[in-house]
Amino acid sequence: MSSTVRTRFAPSPTGFLHIGGARTALFSWAYARRHGGTFVLRIEDTDVARSTPEAVQAILDGMRWLGLEADEGPFYQMQRMDRYKEVIQQMLAAGTAYHCYTSKEELDALRAEQEARKEKPRYDGRWRPEPGKTLPEPPAGVQPVVRFRNPTDGVVAWDDQVKGRIEIANAELDDFIIARADGTPTYNFCVVVDDWDMRITHVIRGDDHVNNTPRQINVLRALGAEVPLYAHLSMILGGDGAKLSKRHGAVSVMQYDEDGYLPEAVVNYLARLGWSHGDDELFSREQFVEWFDLDHITPSAAQFNTDKLNWLNAQYIKQADDARLAAEAVARLARRGVVVTDGPAPTAVMALYKERAANLNELADALELFVTEVHPAAEVFAQHLTEPAKAALRSLRARLAEVVWDKAAINQAIKDTMAEHGLKMPQVAIPLRVALLGVPQTPSIDAVVEVFGREAALRRIDRHL
Structure with missing residues (x-):
């Protein structure tokens, strides 16, 4: 066996890159990285009837998004017919x-x-x-x-x-x-020649290929080629124990981008699908590469758990840089046709909301409330912007026009207003939230007001008075 590790990921471009394929790619990539080896990308496009350029692009996009760069390739089987x-x-x-x-x-x-x-x-x-x-x-x-x-x-x-x-x-x-009779080689043969020519030392793939392995080994031996080591990963099941389907999350990897997941959260989650390092749940890509081995891959099926993925994503959002989150939120709003030109700094909004967001789309939703003129639903308006509430907001507005603009002074202005009108905190804070953002729940109200800035906050309060 060659001393240099060479692994490969060899998808068929008959559809998008899904979670099972992404995990295979990740494990093959990580094993090569762990051993200072080479990771090869090969597109097995001999199924001409079902292979499409769009599917090839979807695979390349998914790999790029996950950060799984190939050292060699992509190689295309259709270009190797001779x-x-x-x-x-x-x-x-x-x-x-x-x-x-x-x-x-x-x-x-x-x-x-x-x-x-x-x-x-x-x-x-x-x-x-x-x-x-x-x-x-x-x-x-x-x-x-x-x-x-x-x-x-x-x-x-x-x-x-x-x-x-x-x-x-x-x-x-x-x-x-x-x-075949028309001269075109079959799948099991092309794979063997590719693995031989590309000097693949470790074939890490799904266990749906176990039945192909004895045939491929016999052909390799007939060719006098070295036989690689094989590692067949067990399948991924949905949380209900059934084969993974679209309702469980067997969707294109790029759908996770659409749904507001950070790629490093998805990589961390995939790493734990059928492999473990003690009880460690949260670890960086670099840490994963350092730990990764084939000995700790479980032969039993892995279960896809959306709640666990959501939890991980929330952890990564908490740790993420505010500027990066702001760029993501602004880009997502642009796709909705919302252009962020004025309003508070998106980074300040991210700092305010990232502790409570499960995904990037929720951060974009939060930013949208700050940068667009929101109109509370009629029932929300009627419930919270009552005449007593408006009277309190008038007093508060006068105070906010004068105070030093920081969280402590804003908080004191709210407390002074409560004392003046004999109200409790929610009786002032909730109408203020509705006036500013159109919703009754937000992070700490003094922090929200501070982020708005004096001019924008007063303008929004005035609109409802």
Whole structure:
């Protein structure tokens, strides 16, 4: 095995990058980083009917957003067809592959006979060359497929880095097709040639590929190639134990950006899906790379928990730089058609709200209240801006016009108004919130008034008086 670790992420561009794929990419990236190795991105686009340029872009966007930079690639399988065909010719010449002229009708009939006998359907090797076996004349005008000559005895075995020792009898595997009648190579063959050419040392992928592994190992051995180490990650289930679907969060990674998650919160969450470092929940990307190993990946299925992701995101927002949060909130408002030109400094609003926000969209909602002329709902207005409340706001307005503009002085002005009118704090603070922001709940009212600035605060109070 090469001393330099080389991992790869090899998605098929038939849809967006989802959580399962993103976790595979993260683990492959982290393992390469941990060992000072190379992380390769390969786009497996041989399914021409279903692969789209939009899906390729969605994968690249998702990787970029998560900060999973590839050291090499992206390589595209469709651009490597000549190489696959060259290797197939070498295998035909070496006798490790052969032409098969069995028609679809013959294969269907063979399958029906095997099922009638309660046997596992498989190709019967009728065109497989053997010593002393006479093959029929190839039928005229039929383009053959190319089949791999799989060993017939012994076992193919590997020590899976997650699942442990796995052994499959070669008698269970048939001579699978490596090139179709039109000459295009098949998935399991392309993957082998790519892993060989790209000198991949560790294949970290989903356990839906376990059944492909024995076939791929046999082809690698037939080519005289080194066999990489395999680590098959268990699937991710929804919180209800069912296979992850859109209602659980099996959506495009970029949907998490839309929904207001910070990429580092998503990376931290993905890291904990099926891998752990003691009881540590909250850790940086750098810390994850330093800790990451294949030994602590659990072979049992991971469960996707939206509440945990939301909690993590809130923690990252609390720690985030106010200027960065402000830029995110302003950009989100721009997408809604709200342009932030005047009003309080967005950074000051972020500092005020980030302790209570679960996502960036909530911060954008908060900023919008400060920078647009809000009109409270009629029932909110009627409930909170009563005549006694307005009388108190008039007194408070006069005080706010005079005070030194800081939180302590604003707080004292509110208390003096309460004393003058014989009111409790909510009876002054809630009408003031409604007058300023149109909502009855906000962070500490003296801090909100301070952030507004004198002129804007007085202007909004006046509008309701």
